[in-house]
Every structure is written in structure tokens, then in C-alpha cells.
Amino acid sequence: MVSRRSFMRKLGLLGLSAAIPAIDIQSMHHASDKKSVRLNNMSVQVDSHWDVIVVGGGPAGCTAAIAAAREGAQTLLIEANGQLGGMGTAGLVPTWTPFSDGEKMIYRGLAEKIFVESKKGVPHSKEGDLNWVPINAEHLMSVYDELVTASGAKVLFFSRLCAVNKKSDDTLDSIIVANKQGLTAFQANVFIDATGDGDLAAWAGASFTRGYDESGTNQLSSLCFSIDNIDMYDFSSNTHLDTNGDQKSPLFDAVRSGNYPLVDAYANVVLVGPRLLQFNAGHMEVDTTDPWEISEAMIQGRKKAKEYLRALHDLRPSTFGNAQLVKTATVLGVRDSRRIIGDYVLTGDDWRARRTFEDEIGRNCYYIDIHGSKKPAQRYKKGDSHGIPYRCLTPKGIRNLLTAGRCISADSEIYGSTRIMPCCLVTGEAAGMAATLAIQDARNDVHKVDVKTLRNKLRSEGQYLL
Numbered sequence: 001m002v003s004r005r006s007f008m009r010k011l012g013l014l015g016l017s018a019a020i021p022a023i024d025i026q027s028m029h030h031a032s033d034k035k036s037v038r039l040n041n042m043s044v045q046v047d048s049h050w051d052v053i054v055v056g057g058g059p060a061g062c063t064a065a066i067a068a069a070r071e072g073a074q075t076l077l078i079e080a081n082g083q084l085g086g087m088g089t090a091g092l093v094p095t096w097t098p099f100s101d102g103e104k105m106i107y108r109g110l111a112e113k114i115f116v117e118s119k120k121g122v123p124h125s126k127e128g129d130l131n132w133v134p135i136n137a138e139h140l141m142s143v144y145d146e147l148v149t150a151s152g153a154k155v156l157f158f159s160r161l162c163a164v165n166k167k168s169d170d171t172l173d174s175i176i177v178a179n180k181q182g183l184t185a186f187q188a189n190v191f192i193d194a195t196g197d198g199d200l201a202a203w204a205g206a207s208f209t210r211g212y213d214e215s216g217t218n219q220l221s222s223l224c225f226s227i228d229n230i231d232m233y234d235f236s237s238n239t240h241l242d243t244n245g246d247q248k249s250p251l252f253d254a255v256r257s258g259n260y261p262l263v264d265a266y267a268n269v270v271l272v273g274p275r276l277l278q279f280n281a282g283h284m285e286v287d288t289t290d291p292w293e294i295s296e297a298m299i300q301g302r303k304k305a306k307e308y309l310r311a312l313h314d315l316r317p318s319t320f321g322n323a324q325l326v327k328t329a330t331v332l333g334v335r336d337s338r339r340i341i342g343d344y345v346l347t348g349d350d351w352r353a354r355r356t357f358e359d360e361i362g363r364n365c366y367y368i369d370i371h372g373s374k375k376p377a378q379r380y381k382k383g384d385s386h387g388i389p390y391r392c393l394t395p396k397g398i399r400n401l402l403t404a405g406r407c408i409s410a411d412s413e414i415y416g417s418t419r420i421m422p423c424c425l426v427t428g429e430a431a432g433m434a435a436t437l438a439i440q441d442a443r444n445d446v447h448k449v450d451v452k453t454l455r456n457k458l459r460s461e462g463q464y465l466l
């Protein structure tokens with residue numbers, strides 16, 4: 001498979017814009033109840049044509065791009081920020097949720113490779129540790145850089161998908177991206193939506209649901225942050241900072257005192273390096289696809305981070321007396337957003353039944369963890385897991401589009417479990433592989449991929465499948 005870009009590069013034509021066709025934008029995304037403006041019949045130049053385009057370079061987008069490129073597809077990964085890793089790097093999420101079901105590793109294939117490489121950045125984690133392993137975001141970012149570029153996939157940073165152009169009702173022609181060149185179009189045979197929020201699929205007209213209750217309320221968001229220069233001796237002899245479990249964390253005292261109104265007693269605190277703690281802390285109710293609300297939440301989140309430090313400085317001076325806030329995340333920690341409806345919707349009942357599917361492309365064993373819901377968390381016993389069908393990755397009614405990561409087809413309940421990074425790595429790899437199979441064997445139709453072949457290929461790359 002030869003992309004237009006590589007073909008043109010060989011001919012030395014890149015940069016000759018007259019040789020590149022332009023297309024008319026068909027579907028600029030805008031809220032339908034608002035006033036709109038016309039773009040003066042604006043046409044957008046086509047930059048290049050690819051076999052596979054992955055939008056979003058989080059955990060799912062990285063494994064999708066690696067898998068597609070590894071299978072021989074000319075692959076482009078488009079990312080809004082200047083770094084790969086999504087929530088695990090730009091979002092400063094401090095840990096991997098467990099990779100094991102208590103007995104064995106569940107998330108394998110590329111997920112396992114990334115996990116093993118990631119651990120090298122946190123030498124204080126023990127060799128055999130599979131569960132709640134800390135993340136050194138800077139290290140993980142370069143792990144993704146290296147693995148994605150080594151696969152042959154091309155990365156385009158600081159480029160945000162902003163519109164979708166269709167060939168027909170059920171087929172995408174190109175996507176429109178905004179970056180320092182203004183608006184540019186990119187064409188592909190198959191597209192993968194790994195934006196977390198399902199931007200590509202939603203703007204292509206796929207159906208979606210969202211939220212954990214009937215009114216569509218999103219799970220709570222958090223802006224993660226790092227605090228440096230803690231007293232290591234005091235921290236290691238007096239580690240109770242997390243607010244799940246017992247009430248020993250000083251953060252409960254902070255809330256009870258009424259002196260720290262922005263501290264809300266949600267905190268998961270992880271030592272990610274020498275004297276360096278990373279906080280997944282502070283809950284905020286945000287409509288996670290509303291840019292105005294996200295903007296407010298970023299400002300509020302930074303205020304919260306300062307207040308957590310002030311409280312800990314006052315209430316645990318032995319650990320935090322000399323500590324400083326060194327970084328708040330570059331992006332809002334979004335737990336919940338659109339879930340794109342696929343050929344199958346995975347459900348909470350599937351989770352409880354530990355269901356196995358003929359077309360499963362991986363398994364998941366995380367508990368049902370819904371931030372904001374009053375319902376108690378549901379947990380598996382050791383050794384339990386459920387399958388993730390390929391049909392959750394194929395949005396209904398669109399021929400050449402796959403989803404990967406947290407926007408796959410799931411109900412609000414099981415979403416509390418499938419949204420975690422190890423699971424996103426697994427669905428990303430399957431989507432990347434399926435995209436190339438769709439191109440090779442199914443005339444770009446992702447619904448017609450031979451699932452037996454896909455599963456055999458995943459198995460040969462080490463994925464855990466029943």
C-alpha cells in the first residue's frame with residue numbers, strides 16, 4: 001500500500017500545492033440551534049492520502065497506529081496536542097490500573113509491551129508488579145514516541161480534527177484538520193476514532209449515548225497535578241493520603257475544617273519518582289464536550305491543586321512543609337464522554353456474566369468504577385474477566401470507520417470499567433489490525449472483516465483471548 005504522500009515524496013513533488021486537489025467541506029461541525037455563518041464556499045486543500053488515519057494519540061490511538069503500520073498500512077496518527085499518551089501523559093493520570101486479574105496478566109500484546117517499557121521509568125516499582133504501577137509521564141511519552149515511530153506510522157502533532165467529509169451516506173472520504181497551516185484535508189481508506197470523546201464518529205453522523213444517568217450526566221472530571229520535594233522519610237512511614245478506604249487521610253480533616261472549600265476529599269496519590277507525588281484529585285462536574293465548561297474547569301482545577309497543597313502543608317507539615325506544586329495537567333482529566341453505538345453494545349450484564357464472545361478481541365477485568373454515581377462499585381473475584389467483542393469497535397452505519405479506546409460501544413455501567421488505559425490499549429491494537437484487514441480483504445468495510453483471521457493475528461501477537 002503506497003500513500004499519496006510517500007508516492008509524491010518519491011517524485012519530489014511534496015510542497016507543489018498545485019498538484020494536490022482541493023475539496024469542499026461538507027460537514028463543518030456546529031451546534032444546530034445556534035446562528036451559523038457560511039465559509040464563502042471555502043475549499044480545503046488535500047494534504048495527502050493514507051491507508052489508515054488514526055485520530056487521537058492517547059493509549060488507544062498509539063496502539064491502533066502501531067498495529068496498522070506493523071501490518072503494512074501507510075498510517076497517519078493525528079494528535080491535537082504535542083505529545084502522545086493522552087490522559088496517561090498530558091492528563092497526568094498517575095497509575096496504570098491492574099494489568100492482572102489477580103492470577104495472570106489479562107491485557108497483553110502491545111499493551112503488555114508498552115506496560116513493560118513504561119515500568120522502566122519508575123525504578124521504585126518492583127519487577128513482578130502488575131497492579132497499580134505508577135507512571136512517569138515524561139518517560140511514558142517517549143515510550144509512545146519510540147514505539148509509534150518505529151512501527152513506521154507518521155505522527156502529526158498540534159493538529160485537531162474539526163470536520164468530516166463524506167463520500168456517501170455510509171463512507172468517509174476525508175477529515176478536515178486545523179493546524180498552523182489553517183484547514184487541511186486528509187484522505188484515507190479507513191479511519192480510526194481514538195479521540196476518547198468520539199469526535200470523528202459523532203461528526204460523521206454515528207449515533208452515540210453519554211453519561212451515567214438518564215439525564216446524561218458525565219462522570220466527574222479531575223485536573224491531575226504533581227507535588228515535588230515532599231519529605232520521603234515522613235511519607236514512607238505515614239502514607240495515608242488516599243481518600244478511598246479508611247478515614248486516615250488528612251484530606252478528610254481538611255474537608256471537615258471548612259477552611260479549604262476547594263478540597264473535596266477525592267484523592268488517589270501516587271509516588272511517581274523521588275520526592276515526587278502525583279495527585280489524581282478533586283472532582284468537577286463538567287460537560288466534557290463543551291469548550292467553555294472545559295476552559296472553566298482548567299482554571300478551577302489549577303485553583304484546586306493549590307488548595308490541596310495548602311491543606312497538606314498545614315495539616316501534614318512533616319511531609320509537605322517544603323513541598324511545591326510543580327505541574328498541573330495540560331489537559332482536563334476527562335473520565336466520561338460520548339460512547340459511539342456499534343454493532344454490539346457491551347453492557348453491565350455482560351460484565352456480571354463474565355461473558356465470552358465468539359468475536360472477542362481482548363478481555364477486561366477492571367471493576368465498575370463510576371465517579372459521581374452513588375451506586376457501590378462492583379468488583380470481580382480473582383481470575384474473573386469478560387470479553388470485548390469486535391462489534392463494539394464498528395460504529396453502526398459507517399463502512400470505513402472504527403472506534404478504539406474509551407469511546408467504543410458500551411453502556412453507561414460497563415463503561416465505568418472499559419474506560420481504563422490497559423483496556424484502551426487492547427481495543428486500539430485490535431482496531432489497527434482490523435483496519436488493515438478491511439483494506440486488504442473487505443474493500444474497506446470494517447463490518448466485513450473476517451473475525452477469525454483478526455483473532456488469530458491478535459493471538460499471534462500475544463493477546464489474551466478465550
Ligand SMILES: Cc1cc2nc3c(=O)[nH]c(=O)nc-3n(C[C@H](O)[C@H](O)[C@H](O)COP(=O)(O)OP(=O)(O)OC[C@H]3O[C@@H](n4cnc5c(N)ncnc54)[C@H](O)[C@@H]3O)c2cc1C
Nearest residue numbers: 056058059060080086087097161196333334405406419421
Ligand atoms: C482523572 C482520571 C484518572 C484516571 N485514572 C486512571 C488510572 O489510574 N489508570 C488507568 O489505567 N486509567 C485511568 N483513567 C482512564 C484513562 O486514563 C482514560 O480513559 C484513557 O486514557 C482513555 O484512552 P483513549 O486513548 O481512549 O483516550 P485519551 O487518553 O483521552 O486520548 C485521546 C487523545 O485524542 C486527542 N484528541 C481528542 N480530540 C481530538 C481531536 N478532535 N483531534 C485530534 N486529537 C484529538 C487528545 O488530545 C488525546 O491525546 C483515568 C482517567 C481520568 C480522567
